[in-house]
Amino acid sequence: MDDGAAQAIASGGGTMKFPANKPLRLESGGSLPGLEVAYKTYGVLNAQKSNAILVCHALTGDQHAASPHPVTGKPGWWDRVIGPGLPLDPQRYFIICSNVIGGCMGSTGPGSLNPKTGEPYGLAFPVITIGDMVRAQAMLVEALGIETLFAVVGGSMGGMQVLQWAADYPEKLFSAICIAAAARHSAQNIAFHEVGRQAIMADPDWRSGEYEKHRVRPEKGLAVARMAAHITYLSEQALQRKFGRELQRDGLSWGFDADFQVESYLRHQGASFVDRFDANSYLYITRALDYFDLGAKHGGVLTEAFARARAVRFCILSFSSDWLYPTPESRDIVRALNAAGCRASFAEIESDKGHDAFFLDEPELDRILRGFLGANAQARGLA
Known part of the structure; x- marks a missing residue:
């Protein structure tokens, strides 16, 4: 880990700036030179660097998962889950949340300056994918000196990033929690x-x-x-x-x-x-969400996307009233994981709050998160 990364951890995050000779390669065939990834951290990375959890945000989220938003002053979007005594406890885990590329809270996006023109990219910004977002996150995690994440967690678009992590970087994951998401975007x-x-x-x-x-x-x-x-x-x-x-x-x-x-x-x-x-x-x-189809590169066979993820421990969650990403789409993920020989648990949480239930007071969600993370912490030697 370089000195800049160590200082960023101590201060609770910042913006990781990658040199021009380390561009982000994009699925479209292009690249983003001078990549910047804005992120926040909560907790302390242990000496073994084995307690890191990456939290992936949804479409309109950002890196301020458990801290006041600098623009609105409102509490973090997941501060009911991240905090002392909560399922994602920073007294136990080192929690990272980064703004996705294409975003508008510090990571490289269409509002960033185009190095070729010195003006905001606007529509000159290249089209990006969920896979591109995850590659940028992987670059950040590596720069922070973390070889293996204890867990990657996310809901909605964040859940899609979780699945992409499992498909692209299974060797860098111990466990994965996908909430209210799907393996591809519906019509x-x-x-x-x-x-x-x-x-x-x-x-x-x-x-x-x-x-x-x-x-x-x-x-x-x-x-x-x-x-x-x-x-x-x-x-x-x-x-x-x-x-x-x-x-x-x-x-x-x-x-x-x-x-x-x-x-x-x-x-x-x-x-x-x-x-x-x-x-x-x-x-x-x-x-990027519309383009998401995890099985597309595998002849439409989702199972093949998880072929290398057999060592990852999965938890897939859905909500009974979610019609944006309904439960059958979560069941499709579980079936594909089982067919690939992965260890996967699944629960449909009864709720009438719809897709946004994972942001809201849902004791059953908290119980499942706490139990899954706690059991895997013991297996990981973190207890």
């Missing part, structure tokens, strides 16, 4: 993403992706994209329980104001999202 999900992208690109302030040059932002289009996506993160039961047909005020407006509480909620979600997220990053990351 329905691609369709929802296309609606969001078109909303952004239809905003006059998008300016063909060069809005930063014109000092404007396509806030309306990005807000609509967020509103459409947010519907998929909930369930019909959750929407009915939280809002039903309750009005925002006494009586109807007989117009197009937010008459219903659910309308006001979605508008708030859209408006608050534009304060912390970049429109072009949204385009690139949703495209």
